[in-house]
Amino acid sequence: MLELKEGVRHPVDFILNGKPARGLAEPRMLLSDFLRQELGCAEIHVGCEHGVCGACTVLIDGIPARSCLTLAVQTAGRTVETVRSLAAEDGALSDLQEAFRRHHALQCGYCTPGILMSAEQFLRERADPSEQEVREMLSGHICRCTGYVGIVEAILETARSRAGAR
Amino acid sequence: MKPKPFTYLRPADINEALQALARIGEDARILAGGQSLLPMMNFRLAQARALIDISRLAPLAYIRKTAGEIEIGAATTQAQLLAWPQLGDATPLLSAALPHVGHFQTRSRGTVCGSIAHSDPASELPLCLATLEGKVVLRSSKGERVLPAAEFQTGMLATARRPDEVVVAVRFPERKQGAGYAFMEMAQRHGDFAICAVAAVVSGKTTRLGVGGVADKPTVREWSGLPNGELDDALNDFAWELGGTDDHHATAAYRRELVRRLGRRAIEEAAKCSS
Ligand SMILES: Cc1cc2nc3c(=O)[nH]c(=O)nc-3n(C[C@@H](O)[C@H](O)[C@H](O)COP(=O)(O)OP(=O)(O)OC[C@H]3O[C@@H](n4cnc5c(N)ncnc54)[C@H](O)[C@@H]3O)c2cc1C
Ligand code: FES
Ligand code: FES
Numbered sequence: 001m002l003e004l005k006e007g008v009r010h011p012v013d014f015i016l017n018g019k020p021a022r023g024l025a026e027p028r029m030l031l032s033d034f035l036r037q038e039l040g041c042a043e044i045h046v047g048c049e050h051g052v053c054g055a056c057t058v059l060i061d062g063i064p065a066r067s068c069l070t071l072a073v074q075t076a077g078r079t080v081e082t083v084r085s086l087a088a089e090d091g092a093l094s095d096l097q098e099a100f101r102r103h104h105a106l107q108c109g110y111c112t113p114g115i116l117m118s119a120e121q122f123l124r125e126r127a128d129p130s131e132q133e134v135r136e137m138l139s140g141h142i143c144r145c146t147g148y149v150g151i152v153e154a155i156l157e158t159a160r161s162r163a164g165a166r
Numbered sequence: 167m168k169p170k171p172f173t174y175l176r177p178a179d180i181n182e183a184l185q186a187l188a189r190i191g192e193d194a195r196i197l198a199g200g201q202s203l204l205p206m207m208n209f210r211l212a213q214a215r216a217l218i219d220i221s222r223l224a225p226l227a228y229i230r231k232t233a234g235e236i237e238i239g240a241a242t243t244q245a246q247l248l249a250w251p252q253l254g255d256a257t258p259l260l261s262a263a264l265p266h267v268g269h270f271q272t273r274s275r276g277t278v279c280g281s282i283a284h285s286d287p288a289s290e291l292p293l294c295l296a297t298l299e300g301k302v303v304l305r306s307s308k309g310e311r312v313l314p315a316a317e318f319q320t321g322m323l324a325t326a327r328r329p330d331e332v333v334v335a336v337r338f339p340e341r342k343q344g345a346g347y348a349f350m351e352m353a354q355r356h357g358d359f360a361i362c363a364v365a366a367v368v369s370g371k372t373t374r375l376g377v378g379g380v381a382d383k384p385t386v387r388e389w390s391g392l393p394n395g396e397l398d399d400a401l402n403d404f405a406w407e408l409g410g411t412d413d414h415h416a417t418a419a420y421r422r423e424l425v426r427r428l429g430r431r432a433i434e435e436a437a438k439c440s441s
Contacts, residue, residue, distance in 0.1 A: 001175060001176065001177045001178060001186065002174075002175065002176040002177075002178075003173065003174075003175050004173065004174040004175075004377065005173050006171040006172050006173045007171050007214075026171065027171070027172055027173060027174035027217070028168065028169045028170065028172055030168070030169075030173050030204075030208070033168070049167045049208045050205035050208055051201060051204075051205055051272060052268075057271055061334075063245075063274045064270070064271045064274060065271065065274055065275050066201075066271060066275075068204075068208070069200050069201055069204040069205065069275070070200065070204075070275075071174065071197075071200070071204075071217075072173050074219065074221070080433065085167060088308045118270075118271055120253025122270075124278075136265075136270075136356060137269075137270055139269050139355060139356045139357045140268075140270060140271040140272065140357065141271075
């Protein structure tokens with residue numbers, strides 16, 4: 001049985017945005033704090049720390065999850081993707097990110113990294129989503145600025161253009 | 167907003183988990199999906215000396231059809247159950263209720279057994295378990311016992327689970343031939359906890375209604391041969407007996423109204439689906 005003692009910082013090895021990464025974490029350290037404070041991932045936004053706002057959402061082994069409701073030590077040996085994984089190496093935005101920009105799907109941008117990760121995985125699974133399905137997926141995120149209309153449009157447009165490209 | 171220090175244990179199998187629980191006792195907690203436990207620990211509403219993480223125990227991640235029952239193991243997530251192709255056929259009530267359990271970003275981690283073990287009075291899965299008269303399989307290092315939902319659920323966030331026991335599985339009865347099922351709830355937003363949730367089963371002359379979110383645990387009433395004209399009175403009595411209270415989500419009077427209206431709607435819908 002693996003036993004990680006309280007109060008001690010333990011090494012955590014995992015794959016972060018496609019590259020091996022390592023940091024130290026006490027058992028009680030949340031993945032959100034670990035990514036921000038240990039690994040400098042300022043793209044992790046923390047809103048509520050109880051799973052409600054969705055700002056901290058990342059993909060763990062390809063599935064959207066709250067990094068504030070995950071312990072850093074639980075991600076040992078797994079893959080974690082943050083919003084940084086979406087753009088190309090040279091900084092060129094992904095089609096989804098471009099669509100967000102076109103549709104004014106963000107204002108302050110606090111909610112955006114989380115929404116983009118949920119939306120990206122959602123679009124990988126669903127080629128032709130309805131507006132209803134998009135809104136249901138978005139119910140796991142709170143945006144205080146936009147009113148969601150632009151976000152829904154951006155996601156639907158990306159779905160259509162990806163379907164056209166296939 | 168951060169948990170107090172604790173030791174993290176990741177057992178290699180269920181026996182190691184049971185031994186650790188027996189050794190540490192009440193100061194240890196099982197960590198399943200963490201979608202209720204970690205918010206409570208972040209807020210320091212809950213604390214533990216040790217967390218025993220069972221979320222990666224692959225042998226506990228299963229959905230199995232046995233004689234007339236669907237058995238769901240302790241590591242099975244709500245998302246996995248929702249994606250199970252036979253769900254709608256096997257248990258239409260669960261199929262209707264599951265999309266209301268949180269959001270797809272929490273169902274990806276939250277487990278079915280974790281929700282039953284947590285026993286929030288407003289949560290959907292304990293309500294389905296109570297209404298369908300399902301069972302909970304509890305195991306400790308000393309042995310295993312199986313409790314009917316009504317014996318397992320004892321109150322608000324309270325169950326008959328002993329400190330050294332793990333909920334290793336839950337069992338939902340398979341749909342009954344000819345019976346109709348319906349689930350409905352009122353929540354502030356889709357995915358929020360229910361202000362009031364109802365689950366109805368209509369089979370021949372028998373009508374059964376389970377209500378969540380009003381009393382301190384899911385409460386089930388069954389009527390036999392109730393004439394249609396008396397349904398409103400029966401629902402009104404039930405609504406008052408549930409003894410809901412005012413809180414910042416809704417008043418007790420509003421909750422009674424929801425029991426009457428949602429209750430009737432769900433019973434009518436279930437009757438339509440029965441034959
Ligand atoms: C934003 C948000 C919205 C939500 N909305 C809803 C909702 O609408 N409806 C709803 O029902 N739930 C909702 N939830 C809670 C739901 O997501 C949780 O998954 C569920 O309540 C607990 O399951 P878990 O696997 O996450 O358990 P955990 O959080 O890991 O554990 C919860 C409790 O049960 C105990 N436990 C867990 N598994 C076992 C076991 N096998 N044996 C013994 N004890 C065990 C733990 O020790 C702990 O005390 C929501 C959560 C969030 C964050
Ligand atoms: S910070 Fe994690 S969901 Fe709000
Ligand atoms: S853009 Fe400001 S919260 Fe969404």
